[in-house]
Amino acid sequence: MKPRTRRILFSLAVLAWSATLLYFYSSGRINKYLAPDFRLICFGGGLGLAVLGLFNLLTAGQTADCGHDHGDEEDPHDHEGGDMHPLTAVALMLIPLGLSVAWTKDEYSAAALARKGLYDAPSAVTSPFLSSSMPALTREDLEKSHRKTAEGFLQFSLMELFFSSGDRELQTLIDGLKVETEGRWIEEKNNNPDGTRKRLYRLFITCCAADSRAIPIVLEFGKAPPQFGENDWVKVAGTMRFPMEDGVIQPVLHVENVIAAEPPYEESFMRNK
Numbered sequence: 001m002k003p004r005t006r007r008i009l010f011s012l013a014v015l016a017w018s019a020t021l022l023y024f025y026s027s028g029r030i031n032k033y034l035a036p037d038f039r040l041i042c043f044g045g046g047l048g049l050a051v052l053g054l055f056n057l058l059t060a061g062q063t064a065d066c067g068h069d070h071g072d073e074e075d076p077h078d079h080e081g082g083d084m085h086p087l088t089a090v091a092l093m094l095i096p097l098g099l100s101v102a103w104t105k106d107e108y109s110a111a112a113l114a115r116k117g118l119y120d121a122p123s124a125v126t127s128p129f130l131s132s133s134m135p136a137l138t139r140e141d142l143e144k145s146h147r148k149t150a151e152g153f154l155q156f157s158l159m160e161l162f163f164s165s166g167d168r169e170l171q172t173l174i175d176g177l178k179v180e181t182e183g184r185w186i187e188e189k190n191n192n193p194d195g196t197r198k199r200l201y202r203l204f205i206t207c208c209a210a211d212s213r214a215i216p217i218v219l220e221f222g223k224a225p226p227q228f229g230e231n232d233w234v235k236v237a238g239t240m241r242f243p244m245e246d247g248v249i250q251p252v253l254h255v256e257n258v259i260a261a262e263p264p265y266e267e268s269f270m271r272n273k
Contacts, residue, residue, distance in 0.1 A: 006086045007060035013093045014053035020097060021046030032106040033209045107231065108203075110186065118201055118214040119190055121248040122165035139173050153180035153237040158202050161240065162215045165249045171242050179253070180237040181217075182261050185228045188218060191245055198225050200236060200253070217251040219258075226258060235261040 024030040025043045034042060108116065146154040156179045164170040181200070188197035201216035219225070219236060228234055238255040 001086050004061050007056060009086055009090050011053050011057035011060060013090050014049050014056065016094055017097065018046050018049035018053055020101060021049065023101075029106055035205050035207050038207055110230070113186070113201070113214050116203070116212060116214045118186070118199070118216055120214075121246075122162055122251055137169065137173055139177075142173055142177070149180055149237070151237065153178045155180050156240075157181065158183045158200065158217060159204065159215055161217050161251050161253070165242060165251045171249070174240050175242050177240050178238070178256075179240050180235065181253070182233065182235040182264075183216075185232045185234045186230055191218075191250075196221050196223055196225065200234070217253055220252050220254045222254070225255075228258075228260065233261045233263045235259050 021042055024033070025039060025046060030039050030042055110118075143154060146156060148154055154177060156174075158181050160170075161174070161179065161181060164174050183200040183202045186199050186201060188199045191197070198219040198221070199216050200219050201214045203212045204215050205212045219238075236253060236255050236258045238253045238257075241252050241254060242249050243252055244250075
């Protein structure tokens, strides 16, 4: 393959990567994969690849001095050749990229969520920031620091309810409280012989989707739960309890009512929230 044609192909491949990064950033899909601090890096990388690709494309036909004597002009050597055919290299750069963009659903499957801790015991998760950053609390403090709905439920984040299982002080204060929270709805696979339970979760992300983990609690209805689609967003309200199940403390919300909810602007807990 001629050097000029090869350069054009590689330049177009670089531009395709640039377009993908810029598309994810401008469309908002990047929000599902990166915490806010890292999104500008993606945007900058897309712009950098665009500059590189356009420069190489515009200069593809130019020749340059390689800096040393080729000797016999009848036998020039190629500085750009390689063991892999250029079309194979371009295909390896673009086909996985295109399939990933086309096929990804921007969310985890149930199996992937299970690997991310969806059904892990809360007490196995350490929460040192709670004991180190929070002073001694009273129930009155909790009531003052959380909004109360018209029905009398205190609004808690799912993260607070989950990590309270590892903080004895906070657990004691929340146990028995009427609370309201929201998250994604999914099947409960543990300790659910009568089919009266569901699980509510959100994802906690430090920097990117690869390091995310599920933050769940159990929903107990005492009867057949209402019907919602898997991973639908719901708002639930009820009484919070912390029973001992299989040797671990489990956060269980005894639900009094549940309604469909709109997904929040940021669907993941971010490290700076």
